[in-house]
Amino acid sequence: xxxxxxxxxxxxxxxxxxxxxxxxxxxxxxxxxxxxxxxxxxxxxxxxxxxxxxxxxxxxxxxxxxxxxxxxxxxxxxxxxxxxxxxxxxxxxxxxxxxxxxxxxxxxxxxxxxxxxxxxxxxxxxxxxxxxxxxxxxxxxxxxxxxxxxxxxxxxxxxxxxxxxxxxxxxxxxxxxxxxxxxxxxxxxxxxxxxxxxxxxxxxxxxxxxxxxxxxxxxxxxxxxxxxxxxxxxxxxxxxxxxxxxxxxxxxxxxxxxxxxxxxxxxxxxxxxxxxxxxxxxxxxxxxxxxxxxxxxxxxxxxxxxxxxxxxxxxxxxxxxxxxxxxxxxxxxxxxxxxxxxxxxxxxxxxxxxxxxxxxxxxxxxxxxxxxxxxxxxxxxxxxxxxxxxxxxxxxxxxxxxxxxxxxxxxxxxxxxxxxxxxxxxxxxxxxxxxxxxxxxxxxxxxxxxxxxxxxxxxxxxxxxxxxxxxxxxxxxxxxxxxxxxxxxxxxxxxxxxxxxxxxxxxxxxxxxxxxxxxxxxxxxxxxxxxxxxxxxxxxxxxxxxxxxxxxxxxxxxxxxxxxxxxxxxxxxxxxxxxxxxxxxxxxxxxxxxxxxxxxxxx
Amino acid sequence: xxxxxxxxxxxxxxxxxxxxxxxxxxxxxxxxxxxxxxxxxxxxxxxxxxxxxxxxxxxxxxxxxxxxxxxxxxxxxxxxxxxxxxxxxxxxxxxxxxxxxxxxxxxxxxxxxxxxxxxxxxxxxxxxxxxxxxxxxxxxxxxxxxxxxxxxxxxxxxxxxxxxxxxxxxxxxxxxxxxxxxxxxxxxxxxxxxxxxxxxxxxxxxxxxxxxxxxxxxxxxxxxxxxxxxxxxxxxxxxxxxxxxxxxxxxxxxxxxxxxxxxxxxxxxxxxxxxxxxxxxxxxxxx
Numbered sequence: 001x002x003x004x005x006x007x008x009x010x011x012x013x014x015x016x017x018x019x020x021x022x023x024x025x026x027x028x029x030x031x032x033x034x035x036x037x038x039x040x041x042x043x044x045x046x047x048x049x050x051x052x053x054x055x056x057x058x059x060x061x062x063x064x065x066x067x068x069x070x071x072x073x074x075x076x077x078x079x080x081x082x083x084x085x086x087x088x089x090x091x092x093x094x095x096x097x098x099x100x101x102x103x104x105x106x107x108x109x110x111x112x113x114x115x116x117x118x119x120x121x122x123x124x125x126x127x128x129x130x131x132x133x134x135x136x137x138x139x140x141x142x143x144x145x146x147x148x149x150x151x152x153x154x155x156x157x158x159x160x161x162x163x164x165x166x167x168x169x170x171x172x173x174x175x176x177x178x179x180x181x182x183x184x185x186x187x188x189x190x191x192x193x194x195x196x197x198x199x200x201x202x203x204x205x206x207x208x209x210x211x212x213x214x215x216x217x218x219x220x221x222x223x224x225x226x227x228x229x230x231x232x233x234x235x236x237x238x239x240x241x242x243x244x245x246x247x248x249x250x251x252x253x254x255x256x257x258x259x260x261x262x263x264x265x266x267x268x269x270x271x272x273x274x275x276x277x278x279x280x281x282x283x284x285x286x287x288x289x290x291x292x293x294x295x296x297x298x299x300x301x302x303x304x305x306x307x308x309x310x311x312x313x314x315x316x317x318x319x320x321x322x323x324x325x326x327x328x329x330x331x332x333x334x335x336x337x338x339x340x341x342x343x344x345x346x347x348x349x350x351x352x353x354x355x356x357x358x359x360x361x362x363x364x365x366x367x368x369x370x371x372x373x374x375x376x377x378x379x380x381x382x383x384x385x386x387x388x389x390x391x392x393x394x395x396x397x398x399x400x401x402x403x404x405x406x407x408x409x410x411x412x413x414x415x416x417x418x419x420x421x422x423x424x425x426x427x428x429x430x431x432x433x434x435x436x437x438x439x440x441x442x443x444x445x446x447x448x449x450x451x452x453x454x455x456x457x458x459x460x461x462x463x464x465x466x467x468x469x470x471x472x473x474x475x476x477x478x479x480x481x482x483x484x485x486x487x488x489x490x491x492x493x494x495x496x497x498x499x500x501x502x503x504x505x506x507x508x509x510x511x512x513x514x515x516x517x518x519x520x521x522x523x524x525x526x527x528x529x530x531x532x533x534x535x536x537x538x539x540x541x542x543x544x545x546x547x548x549x550x551x552x553x554x555x556x557x558x559x560x561x562x563x564x565x566x567x568x569x570x571x572x573x574x575x576x577x578x579x580x581x582x583x584x585x586x587x588x589x590x591x592x593x594x595x596x597x598x599x600x601x602x603x
Numbered sequence: 604x605x606x607x608x609x610x611x612x613x614x615x616x617x618x619x620x621x622x623x624x625x626x627x628x629x630x631x632x633x634x635x636x637x638x639x640x641x642x643x644x645x646x647x648x649x650x651x652x653x654x655x656x657x658x659x660x661x662x663x664x665x666x667x668x669x670x671x672x673x674x675x676x677x678x679x680x681x682x683x684x685x686x687x688x689x690x691x692x693x694x695x696x697x698x699x700x701x702x703x704x705x706x707x708x709x710x711x712x713x714x715x716x717x718x719x720x721x722x723x724x725x726x727x728x729x730x731x732x733x734x735x736x737x738x739x740x741x742x743x744x745x746x747x748x749x750x751x752x753x754x755x756x757x758x759x760x761x762x763x764x765x766x767x768x769x770x771x772x773x774x775x776x777x778x779x780x781x782x783x784x785x786x787x788x789x790x791x792x793x794x795x796x797x798x799x800x801x802x803x804x805x806x807x808x809x810x811x812x813x814x815x816x817x818x819x820x821x822x823x824x825x826x827x828x829x830x831x832x833x834x835x836x837x838x839x840x841x842x843x844x845x846x847x848x849x850x851x852x853x854x855x856x857x858x859x860x861x862x863x864x865x866x867x868x869x870x871x872x873x874x875x876x877x878x879x880x881x882x883x884x885x886x887x888x889x890x
Binding site: 032033034035039041043046047127128129130131132133134135136137138140143144145146147148150151152155156159160163179180181182183184185186198202205206207208209244251252263265266267275277278 | 646648649650652653654656714716717718719720722757761772773775776777779780783786787795796797798799802851854855858859861862863865866869870871872873874876877878880881884885886887888889890
C-alpha cells in the first residue's frame, strides 16, 4: 500500500494550487530536518515531527516522533500510534495534513497545508514606528498644555488668590503663604519676621509700598527736614531723568519715598542705602534752592565737603549756652568759662613737680597724659565729663585756712555764694571765740557799771570789724590772681561801692560734642600709632579757648570719597545719619542738640 | 578674472546661519553689546536688579523677543519668500534666541532664588539650551546620518533586516531544538526603537542578536563535523544582522538626537510664556 503527499497553497483569488512532495511511498517522516521525507520549513516543529505509514495489515497510522504534539480532528493524540481514515485531519502548529482518496491513482493522498499566516499589522506598524522618535515621547501638545496649566495654577492663580483674598485655604486645601513664590528675594534681617506676610507691606495690589505703611511701624523716626524744605530742595530734573520721574509719578512712585532709599528683596545688607548720590542729589547745591538754610553745599567727602564747623559756646549762660558754628579754618575760639591751658598741664614745671610728688599716690606716670583726666564713656565712643573732684582736686586744693591743730578748712566747689558765706561765718566765729577767750583769761576784778559794759561791747565790735576785714581780704585773695578760684575761673570783682564780697564766677560749661551732626566713634579709631595728640593738639594749646579739633584734612589722610580707590571709601552715612541714631540727631536743630549734650561742669 | 557671483560663493552653500551676510548675528550682537554697556555704565541703587531702569528695559526687550520667537511655530506653517523668508526668520530666531542668554541674565542682576522669577529664567534657559542643541544637531548630524545610511532608505534597512531573519529561519531548520531556541530568541529579542532612552543605545546589552551570536560562537568551539557548516551559516547571518542592526540603531539614535530637543523646546516654551505672565503680573501686583 502506498500514498502520495501533496502541498496545497492558497493563491491570490482563493484558488488552491497543489504540488506533489512525495509519490508512491508507504511511509513518510514529516519534519523540518532536511533528512525528512517531507521537509516542512517551520522552526516551531520537530526535526522529525511525526511519521505516517502503512502497517502490514494495510491500515494507515500516524506516530508522533520528536514533535511536541499532534491532534486528530481537533483532539490531541496521546497514543503512540493512531489509525487514520480518509477525511481525518491531523494538526500540529500551523500545519494540517488531510487524509484524502485519489480515485484516479487508487491510493490515498496526504494533503499538507500551512494555515494562512496572518501577519499582525501592529507588528509591521511597530517596525515602521521604530524610526519615529515622537512615538517614544509623550505628545508635545499634551506636555505643552500640562506645563502651561501647572504654571498657571501654581504660579499665577493660587498666589493671586492668596494675595487678593488674604486666604489660607482654597477648596479646603491649605495654601498658606503661597504668594511668597512671587517674592523676588529675601528680606533684610530687620524685616525677616515679615518674610511670609507679603501683605504687611504690599497692602494693595498694583500699588507700590507706601510711606504710611512704613511709618505705621517706624512711627518714632524723625523726618530728615520739614516737608516744605524737602520739597523745595529736590533737584530740578530735566531731559531723560525728568521723563523717568514723570513715569514714576504716573505709576504712583513719587520721589522721596521711603523705598527710594530702603529697597528690600535685595542682598540683605543693602536695605540701608549707602550711596552718597542719594544725599548729594539735594545737597550738592542746596543753598541755591533753599537760600535760608545754614547748611553748606556738599557732594563728596574728598572732593566737595566744607571744613568742619563745630558748634561752639559763645557764652556759657546759666540758662543754657549761647552757641555758634564756625569753620575750623576761621581760628575758632570758644568760651567755656574755664581757664585751662592744656600745654601747662602736660609739661608745665609746676605741674611736673606736682606729678612727681603725687604720682605714686594717684597712679600717674612721669607726666600727666590725656587719659589721666579724660575717661572714655561706657560705649567707648565719647568721653565722660571731667570732674573737679575726680580729676582736679588732688592738685587744686581748696584749703583756705589751716587750724592750729592742723585741720584744713576747705571751700565747697561750685557754689561761690556758699563759699563767701562760709568764709564769713568762719572768720566771724574765730573773732567771737577770741573775744570769749580774752574775757575768760581776764581775772582782774573790775568795778561793775557802765564803763565795764562799754568795754565789753567795744571788744565785740572790734572783733566783728576785724572779722569782716579779714573775710574781705581772704575772699578777695581766693578770687584774685594767685587765689584758688582765680586760677581756673573767670571772676567778676564787685564794682566800686558794691558789697565788697560780691564776687561773681562766670558759669562754666564744657562741650561734650563739638560736631553734633556727625557721629564719631573714638574706639574704632584706636588703630596703629594714632594717639590723642595725633588729632587733638593739646600739647601746643596755651588757651582754654583753643578748639582742639582736627580739621577735615586730618580725616582725609585716611578717609577718601565714596569712590576712592587708595583711601577708605567713605559715604555720607559713614559720619551722618539721615534720620537719627545713638550719636547723631541730624534732624534736630543745633540748639536742641547742644542743650542736650552740653552739661554743666561737674563738681 | 572671477566674477562677482563666483567670488561670493554659490548661494546654495549658504544656510540659515549665514543668512544675508550674518545680518541677524550682527543685530543680536549689537543688542547684547548695548545691554552689557548699559548694565555696566548704569549705577543702579542699591544693586543691579530687574527693577531698575536698565532692568525694566532689558526685561521688556527680552519679553518682546521671547513672544516673537515663539511665533516661529506659527510662521513656519506659512509659505513666504524673499525678505521675510522662513530661512531669514529662522536665522533671526536662532541669533535673537541666543542673545537672550545675555539680555535676560543681565535683567536678573544675577539675583536668583526659589521663586517664580527664577523659574521663568530657568525655563527660558531650558528652551534656549534645547534650541542650541537642536541647532547643533541640525548643523552636524545630517552628514553623519547620511554616512551611516550609506544611501539606504529606512524601508530598505527594514527589508534587509527581515530578509536576514528569514534566512536565519531557513538556516536554523536543520538545527537541534536548543539551538533553534537561540535562533528564535535572536529574531524575537532584537528590538529596535522602543523607549526614548533605548533609542540612544546603538549596542544595547539586551540585543538578542548580540547574545545569540555570542552563544553560537561558544557553541562553535565544540561541534561535531555534521554541525560545523550548519552553525557557521547561522553565525554568518547573525554577523550580517548585527551590522544592519547597528546601522538601524545608529539611524534611530541620530533621528532621536535630531528630534528629541523639540519635545523639550516646544512644551517648555508654553510653560515659559505662562511663567512670564505670572512673573510680570506678580511684579506689578506686589509692586
